Amino acid sequence: xxxxxxxxxxxxxxxxxxxxxxxxxxxxxxxxxxxxxxxxxxxxxxxxxxxxxxxxxxxxxxxxxxxxxxxxxxxxxxxxxxxxxxxxxxxxxxxxxxxxxxxxxxxxxxxxxxxxxxxxxxxxxxxxxxxxx
Numbered sequence: 001x002x003x004x005x006x007x008x009x010x011x012x013x014x015x016x017x018x019x020x021x022x023x024x025x026x027x028x029x030x031x032x033x034x035x036x037x038x039x040x041x042x043x044x045x046x047x048x049x050x051x052x053x054x055x056x057x058x059x060x061x062x063x064x065x066x067x068x069x070x071x072x073x074x075x076x077x078x079x080x081x082x083x084x085x086x087x088x089x090x091x092x093x094x095x096x097x098x099x100x101x102x103x104x105x106x107x108x109x110x111x112x113x114x115x116x117x118x119x120x121x122x123x124x125x126x127x128x129x130x131x132x133x
Contacts, residue, residue, distance in 0.1 A: 001090040007083035007131050008053040012066045013075050016045045016058045023047050023054060035110045042066050044110040079117070081129035087114050090130055094118065106132070
């Protein structure tokens with residue numbers, strides 16, 4: 001598996017609009033735009049930082065994964081995403097090494113990327129996303 005870079009850090013928030021004040025207004029990061037991913041019940045907002053991004057995640061439904069995360073742990077860092085050269089090969093390699101996968105096959109994520117999540121029980125409590133653009 002070849003990891004190319006940290007693609008983004010996902011941050012669960014109650015409101016993208018309210019959170020933009022800090023990321024854009026205080027830190028001066030450029031707001032790149034937002035996108036709703038219906039199948040994940042989330043709206044995302046991106047703020048580029050060098051070769052990576054901060055991704056704000058706002059749930060679009062009370063039963064969505066981000067809403068459940070905030071209910072359990074509060075707002076904050078929800079996941080770290082690594083960009084890989086070949087997501088299908090990466091998933092196969094990780095599965096072979098005994099890593100528990102949330103996604104056995106890649107699925108469409110924000111920005112047209114193919115994504116897959118690794119289960120936190122196999123990653124010392126960190127939700128890890130793999131993505132391929």
